[in-house]
Amino acid sequence: MKYLSTTLLNHxxxxxxSQLNNAISExxxxxxxxxxxxxxxxxxxxxxxxxxxxxxxRYYLPAIEKAxxxxxxxxxxxxxxxxxxxxxxxxxxxxxxxxxxxxxMKSPKDHRPAIQLNTVQVLGExxxxxxxxxxxxxxxxxxxxxxxxxxxxxxxxIKLKLGDVFLFYTAHIRRHLLQAERAMQAAGYRPLxxxxxxxxxxxxxx
Amino acid sequence: xxxxxxxRETSPSGWYTVAGSPAKGGxxxxxxQKKISVSAGIFLFNTSxxxxxxxESMNAIDLQxxxxxxxxxxxxxxxxxxxxxxxxxxxxxSVWQEGAAKRKTILTRAGEVERTLYFITEGIQRVYYYDxxxxxxxxxxxxxxxxxxxxxxxxxxxxxxxxxxxxxxxTYLKTGFQQLDELMRKYHSLEHLIRLTTNFxxxxxxERMVEIQCFTAEEKFRALLKRSPHILNMIPHKYIANYLGIxxxxxxxxxxxxxx
Numbered sequence: 099m100k101y102l103s104t105t106l107l108n109h110x111x112x113x114x115x116s117q118l119n120n121a122i123s124e125x126x127x128x129x130x131x132x133x134x135x136x137x138x139x140x141x142x143x144x145x146x147x148x149x150x151x152x153x154x155x156r157y158y159l160p161a162i163e164k165a166x167x168x169x170x171x172x173x174x175x176x177x178x179x180x181x182x183x184x185x186x187x188x189x190x191x192x193x194x195x196x197x198x199x200x201x202x203m204k205s206p207k208d209h210r211p212a213i214q215l216n217t218v219q220v221l222g223e224x225x226x227x228x229x230x231x232x233x234x235x236x237x238x239x240x241x242x243x244x245x246x247x248x249x250x251x252x253x254x255x256i257k258l259k260l261g262d263v264f265l266f267y268t269a270h271i272r273r274h275l276l277q278a279e280r281a282m283q284a285a286g287y288r289p290l291x292x293x294x295x296x297x298x299x300x301x302x303x304x
Numbered sequence: 305x306x307x308x309x310x311x312r313e314t315s316p317s318g319w320y321t322v323a324g325s326p327a328k329g330g331x332x333x334x335x336x337q338k339k340i341s342v343s344a345g346i347f348l349f350n351t352s353x354x355x356x357x358x359x360e361s362m363n364a365i366d367l368q369x370x371x372x373x374x375x376x377x378x379x380x381x382x383x384x385x386x387x388x389x390x391x392x393x394x395x396x397x398s399v400w401q402e403g404a405a406k407r408k409t410i411l412t413r414a415g416e417v418e419r420t421l422y423f424i425t426e427g428i429q430r431v432y433y434y435d436x437x438x439x440x441x442x443x444x445x446x447x448x449x450x451x452x453x454x455x456x457x458x459x460x461x462x463x464x465x466x467x468x469x470x471x472x473x474x475t476y477l478k479t480g481f482q483q484l485d486e487l488m489r490k491y492h493s494l495e496h497l498i499r500l501t502t503n504f505x506x507x508x509x510x511e512r513m514v515e516i517q518c519f520t521a522e523e524k525f526r527a528l529l530k531r532s533p534h535i536l537n538m539i540p541h542k543y544i545a546n547y548l549g550i551x552x553x554x555x556x557x558x559x560x561x562x563x564x
Binding site: 115118122123124126127129130216218219222225226229232233236 | 406407408473536537538539540541542552553555556559560
């Protein structure tokens with residue numbers, strides 16, 4: 099799959115901005131019960147979904163930042179072409195058009211969230227991570243999305259192109275934000291905005 | 305003040321340059337120019353598309369109106385403080401340029417001299433202190449329509465002890481110290497205007513001193529909500545908690561207590 103680098107980065111930025119606006123203007127104001135409620139036995143509540151995302155952010159955001167700092171001189175390239183493995187991960191994360199995941203997956207042990215969580219802290223960290231992600235996307239405009247490589251969390255000896263990492267990382271966020279919203283709705287939450295998370299189901303290909 | 309923006313019209317299609325001044329209106333010129341020189345950042349939609357650039361299609365009238373609105377906003381704010389007279393006002397309004405910044409952009413760093421005075425036309429910014437020991441203090445939130453930047457560093461042209469960053473996407477007008485200084489020397493009424501403005505800022509600082517020394521967190525929060533009720537659902541709460549000097553969990557408890 100080929101993308102125009104700037105178009106891709108702008109698309110991911112806008113998507114993140116809309117998720118961030120939703121978290122700031124709505125989720126921040128809600129009582130903790132919406133986040134702690136589990137929709138069913140063994141099913142994650144919204145806070146658990148966010149904590150799961152946070153656990154990946156704690157790895158990927160510094161990893162991306164480090165990769166960008168090592169390739170200071172790299173000049174941007176017009177196009178980004180996804181690698182086969184990166185594209186595989188990305189497709190795996192993509193939700194179906196109805197917002198449900200294609201395939202249920204079991205989380206690795208390190209990324210399974212506790213049931214008892216400080217919901218304020220979890221949401222606060224999630225918002226900070228999205229702020230950081232936006233800064234990294236902006237910084238990436240000056241870099242080659244093909245040549246900057248980031249080691250993946252499950253196997254650090256495998257390095258993927260920065261563009262692929264952005265694609266599957268943001269698709270993963272979308273996947274679990276949708277799950278979080280379903281959990282909150284099961285607890286009685288009715289969103290003010292028409293589901294901003296669901297927009298932009300895929301990045302525009304050139 | 306001149307404004308250049310390249311944009312693409314859908315009908316008739318092609319590239320155009322808009323050049324003009326917000327006070328006098330703009331003209332539209334067809335151009336083959338592919339590179340963009342923009343002094344007005346807000347009109348730049350830097351989305352690469354095929355070859356060349358794709359700008360969000362926007363017609364000249366919208367562009368002009370948007371620019372007029374910003375200057376009008378500034379004029380209105382000034383008149384609420386003091387009317388410097390027609391000539392001085394025109395001179396004052398002519399030294400501003402449009403600008404824009406994304407969320408979480410640092411506009412001024414500690415150690416730098418603040419060369420710019422901002423007039424925020426959209427969005428929220430904060431001035432904060434941060435040091436090597438990881439101590440952080442949010443001094444003030446600034447938001448539209450009001451002035452922004454590090455006031456003391458700007459007025460004295462000495463290094464700032466503070467950072468300024470945007471907390472939402474922002475648009476603003478900006479001007480330099482030199483330009484403003486020249487105007488203040490030329491027009492006594494503008495000097496008076498700036499003095500009144502700094503008086504208000506000074507009074508605000510003293511009021512905040514009382515809040516910091518005497519008020520409980522809840523009282524500080526109520527005072528903030530009275531001044532700036534809208535910021536609660538526009539910026540992450542960690543910044544408000546930092547402004548109040550409490551942690552995020554305590555802030556959440558406060559929010560539950562104070563909210564109607």
